[in-house]
Each structure stands twice: as C-alpha cells, then as structure tokens.
Amino acid sequence: MSTAEETAGGETQPWGEVTPDAARRLLVAAVEAFAERGYHATTTRDIAGRAGMSPAALYIHYKTKEELLHRISRIGHEKALRVLRTAAEGEGTPTERLAEAVRSFVRWHAGQHTVARVVQYELDALGPDARAEIVALRRQNDSTVREIIEDGVAAGEFDVPDVKGTTLAVLSLCIDVARWFNVNGPRTPDEVGALYADLVLRMVGAEK
Amino acid sequence: MSTAEETAGGETQPWGEVTPDAARRLLVAAVEAFAERGYHATTTRDIAGRAGMSPAALYIHYKTKEELLHRISRIGHEKALRVLRTAAEGEGTPTERLAEAVRSFVRWHAGQHTVARVVQYELDALGPDARAEIVALRRQNDSTVREIIEDGVAAGEFDVPDVKGTTLAVLSLCIDVARWFNVNGPRTPDEVGALYADLVLRMVGAEK
DNA sequence: GGGCTCTCTAAGCAACCGCTCACCTTCGGG
DNA sequence: CCCGAAGGTGAGCGGTTGCTTAGAGAGCCC
Structure with a gap:
C-alpha cells in the first residue's frame, strides 16, 4: 500500500x-x-x-508459452482476490460489505478486462498441475463471497433460500463482466460496479 | 412442434x-x-x-473448419433464441413471462452446455461476415429480454432504475451458466433454471 | 584486458497444421 | 451390365508452430 x-x-x-x-x-x-x-x-x-x-x-x-499463461493467471487471480478480500474484510454491516465487495470486484474485472479475460477464460489451456493451483485460488473467491452472505443471513439482513447457489450466481455475474465489457462502450468500470452492487443487494433481499 | x-x-x-x-x-x-x-x-x-x-x-x-463453427453457431443461437422467444411471447403477466423466459433460457444453457459453450465463447474465431451474422442474432436475445422488462415497468410490476443495464446483467447471468455448469455437479438444469428465475425476479424488484 | 555472465539474435529443426488430390468403392437407373 | 454420381480413403503438400542452437555484444569484477 x-x-x-x-x-x-x-x-x-x-x-x-x-x-x-x-x-x-x-x-x-x-x-x-x-x-x-x-x-x-x-x-x-x-x-x-x-x-x-x-x-x-x-x-x-x-521456459514455455504455457509458463507465460500460468504466470499471468496466478498474478491476475491473486490481485482480484486481494481486491475482493480487502472489501470483504472491511468495516460495516454485511450489506455494506457485500456492496463494496461486488463494486470493487466488478470494477477490477471491467478496468482490467484484458487480464481478467485471460485469467477467466483460458484456464483449460493450462496443464493439470497449474490448473489445480488456479482452481484453488478460485475457491477462495467463492468462500469470501459466501461468508459475507452467511453473515448477512445470520444478522437477519438478507433473505437467501439457497446460499451456495446465490454465491455462485453472484460470482458468475461479476466474472462475466470481463467477457462483455468494452472500453469504448457507454459505461465506465465505476458505473458498472455501482449498478451490479445494487443488483446483487436485490438478489440477496437486502434493504437499501 | x-x-x-x-x-x-x-x-x-x-x-x-x-x-x-x-x-x-x-x-x-x-x-x-x-x-x-x-x-x-x-x-x-x-x-x-x-x-x-x-x-x-x-x-x-x-468447405473449411471455420464453416463447421459457423454452422454450429448459427443453429445453436437460433435454437436458444427460439426457446427464449417462446417463453417471452407466452401468456401471463410480465412477471410470469420473465420468470419463464429465464427458466427456459437457463435450462437450455445448462442442458446443452457443450453447444452453448461453443456458441458463446468461440465467436471471435469466426471471420467478420459470419461474426456479424451471429452478433445480429445475439441482439435479438437482448431485445426480447428488454421488452419483457419494459412491459413489467410499464405495468408497475417491476422497479428497475436502469433497464438497459439490468437487461445486460440478466442475459450475462444466464449465458455464463454455460461456462460453469457441470453435468456431474449437484444441480440439474431444471434446478438452476428455477434458482435463476427467482434471482432475476428479485433483480427487477418483482413481487413473488 | 581477459574472462565471465547476462541478454539477445539469426537461422533452423522436427512436428504438426489445414487442406488437396488421385483413386477406390457403393449403388440406383436405363 | 455398364455408368455416373456420391461418399469415402491414403498419401502428402506447403506453410506454420513451439522451441533449440551457435554465436554475437554489452557490461562488470578482478
């Protein structure tokens, strides 16, 4: 920092x-x-x-072309995870933490969409060992989001019938930003982040 | 039929x-x-x-390997679009139509996830002409979903501040199912469809 | 200033790619 | 019974791929 x-x-x-x-x-x-x-x-x-x-x-x-992809994938995933965790571990209610987590995670996927695209969509080009390492990092994304949602449910702020499924959907929504985001499009990364934070709060039934 | x-x-x-x-x-x-x-x-x-x-x-x-991809993409997109439109043009309130549209669109992306994956993620491998044709089909997906949401807003059933952005997010959510869906996973296409229909109704602020 | 390391290049190798060609088989119609 | 069309094959061509090798400069320590 x-x-x-x-x-x-x-x-x-x-x-x-x-x-x-x-x-x-x-x-x-x-x-x-x-x-x-x-x-x-x-x-x-x-x-x-x-x-x-x-x-x-x-x-x-x-050593090889694959090593380049591996390096990019690991560094990219670690950065995205750090962005997500910083927001998740911040102060505030689960509602505020979830909003901030989605906002910054989406902002990263939009702003760094070239890296994000490689990281998220070229996983299968890695060999078994490298892929396993990246998949492990991905599971940490999942845990981070799920914990916030569980906190919100426990605090009575969220209404979520299917925590695992909703976690999956929230992450899926954020990650897919890397696929469609266009620098020359009408929205800035900040705007997409704000929109998505609002949509996710609705998905978990949080009060605004 | x-x-x-x-x-x-x-x-x-x-x-x-x-x-x-x-x-x-x-x-x-x-x-x-x-x-x-x-x-x-x-x-x-x-x-x-x-x-x-x-x-x-x-x-x-x-004629070429690319023609194979082109044929797959066109047929696949047409089928997905037909599934979506059948639900969108059905009877019922905007709430019911949106739920049914998401349910069947997601069910298709999960059940036919191998086709869907090719169709959604190999677009860039097509030449300019073929790509333009597929992009046109995609825009019809977008219009179909946006119209239902606009109907719901007009009918006072939905509360959606950003119709275009929400349309984008709904479609993005559905399409990304093709990326993560796993046949050996814990959920059936029907279950994912039901979960996602519920989540999308929450996103547009519809009463259940 | 001689040697050592680090960085980079020109040239090229073996393997593999999309695709073609000459030829073979099967089969229905006159 | 022959024929042409349709569908298939084995061999292989030109080009490209990931990667290697031999060697050239540049800097640095002694």
Missing part, C-alpha cells in the same frame, strides 16, 4: 512485481495477445514481436 | 435438421471437440477421428 500500485480498476504501475524489464514487456505483450485472440491462436512470434524482440528472446525468460 | 424435437434442455433428436448422416456426425463431433478444447486447439484430424472417418472426409461436407 506504500506504493502507488493499489488502485482498483486502473493501476498506475501494473505488473510492477515482474522483473527484469524484458520479462515484464513480454508478459504484458502476452496478456494483450491472449486477450485479443485467445491462448491457442497466439503464436510465440506474435508475443515476441509485440514486445519488440526476436522469437527466441521469449525462452530466455520463460 | 409436431416432432419430438422440442424439449428444452435435453432434446431427443438434436441436430436432426443436419443431413446427410455423415455431415451430422461430423458436426456433433466438432461440437464436442470445440467445447472440450476450444476451436483453435481442435484439429480437423481430431474431429474426423471422433466421427470415425478419415481427415479428408470432413472436406466433402464442409
């Missing part, structure tokens, strides 16, 4: 943790390419070209 | 309109392969192999 890195939606220094510089440039190029065309339709030559390097340079910093 | 083909979620005679028999087998094989590994990761040899034919046989019935 001491750095300027922690703004949800539009980070000032994204991928700052990736060094050296050439490795970061390659990773950013890979994110763009994967998000645009998909993992399998992206060539290593394309990634290297976007980073202004020769095809062989990629293999100095990464 | 005179045939036994029209059961949402699990059709008795799917792809019945595709002839001859070999062309249908190839198309079914392609749906499985595309849904499992994605369009770009699927080879024509894989498709032909699943259909029990040699690689060359594919090109007797389809």
